[in-house]
Amino acid sequence: MLFDSVLNVGGVLARNGIALAPMAGVADVPFRQLAWELGAGYLVSEMVSSLDHLWDTKKNRLRRVSLKGVYPNVIQIAGSDPIELSETAKKVVDEGADIVDINFGCPAKKVCKKFVGSALLDDIPRIGRIVEAVVGSVSVPVTIKTRIGSTPSDLMGIEASYIAQEAGAQLVVMHSRSRACRFKGPVDHEKTAKLKSRLKIPFFVNGDISSRHSASLALQESGADGVMVGRGAVGQPWIFRELLGEEELSLPEKWRIVRRHLSLSYDFYGKAAGLKMMKKHIKAYLIKLGCEDLSARAMKLEDPDVMRRLLSVDQMQQEFRTEQFRKSD
Ligand SMILES: Cc1cc2nc3c(=O)[nH]c(=O)nc-3n(C[C@H](O)[C@H](O)[C@H](O)COP(=O)(O)O)c2cc1C
The missing domain is CATH 1.10.1200 (Non-ribosomal Peptide Synthetase Peptidyl Carrier Protein; Chain A)
Structure with missing residues (x-):
C-alpha cells in the first residue's frame, strides 16, 4: 500500500506513513513505544500545554518524554498565543523533539473555552500567526493537526491548512470531521480530499480507521499520503502490523x-x-x-x-x- 513507504516531513524521514494519533490519557509513552514496536512509523505525543504554570506539572512532563530508539519523536503542543507557543516549541525541541505539532483540532469544551485546539478555526489569521511564530523559533519541522471545519457546512480547517502551509508548516493531519461533530457521526474523507488542490506538503487522513480495509478506503477517498489511527489502535495495537500487510498474530x-x-x-x-x-x-x-x-x-x-x-x-x-x-x- 502507498503508506508503506518513507514519508518526508520537511526533511525528517518517517519510516512509513502509518501514524498513531495523539490521544491524551491513552497514547502515552508506553503505548507509543508499543505502537512503534508493532510497526507504526509516526507517533505523536499527547498534547502538551503551553501555559507557563502547567509546564512543570507531572502530567505535562511525562507527556513530552522522548522515546528512545524511535524516530521521529513528534511532540504536540497546544495553546492560543503565538509567543507562548513558540517558547514552548523551543523547550520541547531542547528536550529532544524531532518535529513539533500544533493542535488545532481538539473539540473538548474545557480546551475550546480557552481558545485552544479547534476553537482557533474561528480565527484563521491567528492560526497563521501561530504557525509562523513557531516555525521561526525552531529549526525542526512544524506540523498541524486539525479538522475539516467548525461545522459540517464550512471548510475552515481546509482553509487553515493552506494558511499554515504558507506560514511554513510541513505536514497536515486532517481529522475528517468538523468541530461540531466532535467524535460522532460519519467521517467525510472526500472533504479531506479538497486539501489536495492547493496543498504541496504531505497530509495524513484521520478518523475511524480500524482495519486495513478502512485504511485503504480512507486513503483512496482522501488522496492522503498516510493514515493516522487513534481509537482503532486501542485494544488492538497490532493493527499497525495489519496495515503493513503482515501476517495476523496468534x-x-x-x-x-x-x-x-x-x-x-x-x-x-x-x-x-x-x-x-x-x-x-x-x-x-x-x-x-x-x-x-x-x-x-x-x-x-x-x-x-x-x-x-x-x-x-x-x-x-x-x-x-x-x-x-x-x-x-
Ligand atoms: C481519548 C482521546 C484523546 C485525544 N487527545 C488528543 C490530543 O491530545 N491531541 C489531538 O490532536 N487529538 C486528540 N484526540 C483526537 C485523535 O487524535 C483523533 O483525531 C480522533 O480520535 C479521530 O481519530 P480516530 O477515529 O482514529 O480515533 C483524542 C482523541 C481521543 C479519543
Missing part, C-alpha cells in the same frame, strides 16, 4: 503484547500509577479478545502484581479455553 502472540504493554506501563509510571493508566487498555484488549468476564474481574483489581498474575500466560490459556468453550456452546 492469540498467544497478542497476549504477549498485552503483557509487554503492562510491563512498559509499570516501568514508566511505577506499578500503582502504571496499573491505573493501563485499566482502560486492559478492558479494551480483553473485550477485543472476547474475554468480557475476565475484563470485569480485571477492572476490580487494585494490586499491580495480582493484575500481572491475572494476565499471565498460564492464566490466559485457562481463560481462553473457558471463553472459547463458551463461544462454541
